[in-house]
Amino acid sequence: xxxxxxxxxxxxxxxxxxxxxxxxxxxxxxxxxxxxxxxxxxxxxxxxxxxxxxxxxxxxxxxxxxxxxxxxxxxxxxxxxxxxxxxxxxxxxxxxxxxxxxxxxxxxxxxxxxxxxxxxxxxxxxxxxxxxxxxxxxxxxxxxxxxx
Amino acid sequence: xxxxxxxxxxxxxxxxxxxxxxxxxxxxxxxxxxxxxxxxxxxxxxxxxxxxxxxxxxxxxxxxxxxxxxxxxxxxxxxxxxxxxxxxxxxxxxxxxxxxxxxxxxxxxxxxxxxxxxxxxxxxxxxxxxxxxxxxxxxxxxxxxxxxxxxxxxxxxxxxxxxxxxxxxxxxxxxxxxxxxxxxxxxxxxxxxxxxxxxxxxxxxxxxxxxxxxxxxxxxxxxxxxxxxxxxxxxxxxxxxxxxxxxxxxxxxxxxxxxxxxxxxxxxxxxxxxxxxxxxxxxxxxxxxxxxxxxxxxxxxxxxxxxxxxxxxxxxxxxxxxxxxxxxxxxxxxxxxxxxxxxxxxxxxxxxxxxxxxxxxxxxxxxxxxxxxxxxxxxxxxxxxxxxxxxxxxxxxxxxxxxxxxxxxxxxxxxxxxxxxxxxxxxxxxxxxxxx
Numbered sequence: 001x002x003x004x005x006x007x008x009x010x011x012x013x014x015x016x017x018x019x020x021x022x023x024x025x026x027x028x029x030x031x032x033x034x035x036x037x038x039x040x041x042x043x044x045x046x047x048x049x050x051x052x053x054x055x056x057x058x059x060x061x062x063x064x065x066x067x068x069x070x071x072x073x074x075x076x077x078x079x080x081x082x083x084x085x086x087x088x089x090x091x092x093x094x095x096x097x098x099x100x101x102x103x104x105x106x107x108x109x110x111x112x113x114x115x116x117x118x119x120x121x122x123x124x125x126x127x128x129x130x131x132x133x134x135x136x137x138x139x140x141x142x143x144x145x146x147x148x
Numbered sequence: 149x150x151x152x153x154x155x156x157x158x159x160x161x162x163x164x165x166x167x168x169x170x171x172x173x174x175x176x177x178x179x180x181x182x183x184x185x186x187x188x189x190x191x192x193x194x195x196x197x198x199x200x201x202x203x204x205x206x207x208x209x210x211x212x213x214x215x216x217x218x219x220x221x222x223x224x225x226x227x228x229x230x231x232x233x234x235x236x237x238x239x240x241x242x243x244x245x246x247x248x249x250x251x252x253x254x255x256x257x258x259x260x261x262x263x264x265x266x267x268x269x270x271x272x273x274x275x276x277x278x279x280x281x282x283x284x285x286x287x288x289x290x291x292x293x294x295x296x297x298x299x300x301x302x303x304x305x306x307x308x309x310x311x312x313x314x315x316x317x318x319x320x321x322x323x324x325x326x327x328x329x330x331x332x333x334x335x336x337x338x339x340x341x342x343x344x345x346x347x348x349x350x351x352x353x354x355x356x357x358x359x360x361x362x363x364x365x366x367x368x369x370x371x372x373x374x375x376x377x378x379x380x381x382x383x384x385x386x387x388x389x390x391x392x393x394x395x396x397x398x399x400x401x402x403x404x405x406x407x408x409x410x411x412x413x414x415x416x417x418x419x420x421x422x423x424x425x426x427x428x429x430x431x432x433x434x435x436x437x438x439x440x441x442x443x444x445x446x447x448x449x450x451x452x453x454x455x456x457x458x459x460x461x462x463x464x465x466x467x468x469x470x471x472x473x474x475x476x477x478x479x480x481x482x483x484x485x486x487x488x489x490x491x492x493x494x495x496x497x498x499x500x501x502x503x504x505x506x507x508x509x510x511x512x513x514x515x516x517x518x519x520x521x522x523x524x525x526x527x528x529x530x531x532x533x534x535x536x537x538x539x540x541x542x543x544x545x546x547x548x549x550x551x552x553x554x555x556x557x558x559x560x561x562x563x564x565x566x567x568x569x570x571x572x573x574x575x576x577x578x579x580x581x582x583x584x
């Protein structure tokens with residue numbers, strides 16, 4: 001299932017320095033890379049920008065050659081109705097299956113759907129996908145992100 | 149005598165040779181260099197007073213400032229007609245130091261470089277890629293003439309244009325690499341960025357690295373990145389350039405003491421220390437004609453060992469340079485050598501030893517910060533992992549330095565990475581002092 005549902009996420013190491021976020025996004029804009037979802041994690045001194053983009057390979061290559069440290073990781077995406085309890089449904093399934101969530105972020109799709117992105121420990125990735133599917137929820141295929 | 153035999157003389161033979169040459173050098177500097185005549189006279193010493201190697205300790209020291217004060221040719225012991233080569237330091241911190249070589253000095257230099265290359269049996273059929281700077285710096289030409297003399301094919305690529313260097317190394321089938329250790333690592337990194345495997349896509353078998361201090365970790369990183377034998381070349385232009393000492397296959401650094409007579413002294417008192425103790429390395433040149441130097445203080449902290457080496461060589465060994473007496477930082481009253489910091493950083497698995505030490509003052513307190521680059525080998529995409537790395541480094545540094553240091557993780561290539569000598573220390577306390 002991993003091959004079918006793994007979405008490539010890029011994590012970019014950033015010093016907490018004025019203008020640095022602007023520089024990352026400028027590189028992507030100039031390379032015509034579209035950001036489909038993003039989250040920014042931060043500590044006191046540095047941050048990690050996480051991106052799902054329409055063309056991960058191109059994004060990684062332009063960022064690396066501009067001197068950014070980039071790591072590619074697998075995440076998965078789940079589509080739920082955009083209404084109270086939507087997020088709860090997914091988290092409950094994962095918790096019941098004993099799967100820790102490293103982090104998650106989300107965006108609204110159209111009028112009434114939301115897409116949740118999850119990062120789980122690598123060794124639990126397959127188990128997480130199975131739990132979601134057995135729980136009757138809809139996994140989003142990566143083609144949704146890559147074709148924009 | 150064949151240069152191949154000179155590293156294997158008995159201790160008696162070596163010391164007899166040294167004494168004969170020391171007496172000759174002392175005679176020459178006394179009669180030919182007014183600076184030395186004055187110093188000897190002030191100390192009440194005549195050349196004839198030097199009767200044994202023990203008497204060396206009665207002679208005055210020479211320091212870098214003496215060369216600057218007599219800029220450009222004031223310490224030369226021969227007229228300019230006999231000088232065939234002049235090298236000079238960059239002089240970024242004042243007047244440059246100028247060194248001159250006679251034809252005989254050039255032959256000595258070539259011989260000690262042959263003995264350096266001999267450590268890896270470099271000879272006909274080898275392609276020596278020489279990425280030391282060609283020019284006023286002694287590195288480039290020093291290695292160049294040595295490599296030619298042992299019969300290797302030399303590629304005088306000098307510094308810079310890293311991608312082109314890699315192309316030439318590959319296309320010409322370089323077997324021996326000569327450059328600074330930090331540049332060797334940089335070359336390997338760029339090779340990887342270009343999609344090449346340094347261990348497999350090149351024919352390198354050994355390298356001669358020097359001109360900057362390198363910790364055990366950096367040496368290992370270079371040897372592993374390229375899959376080669378690491379040979380250290382130690383030297384300083386005032387003494388001759390590269391070729392003062394070189395490491396053997398057993399990893400021991402041998403001083404070519406039939407030309408350069410070493411001593412270890414206490415840098416504070418000037419007193420000679422017993423064999424094996426750590427202190428400032430001092431050299432007296434024994435065969436140089438252009439610029440003979442008596443008890444020249446290198447500022448390098450090392451030790452000396454006379455016992456014959458596992459490799460069979462009998463010439464004296466020096467321990468690795470652990471720091472420079474003028475590089476030593478005093479932070480909150482504690483002595484800190486950049487090499488100690490480097491050692492800790494390279495202990496942490498997978499970390500490229502690229503860092504800068506920043507010392508600052510906050511109020512009356514000294515603050516020590518180590519800026520460490522986070523590259524793709526360290527970065528897992530996890531905030532927690534980076535925070536752990538930072539904490540681990542801070543703990544290890546505190547253990548090694550007996551001092552709290554703050555670790556700051558920075559993006560790659562934000563640290564100044566020069567093509568030649570890497571700048572490792574920024575002391576902002578001095579900036580403030582200078583502003584006042």
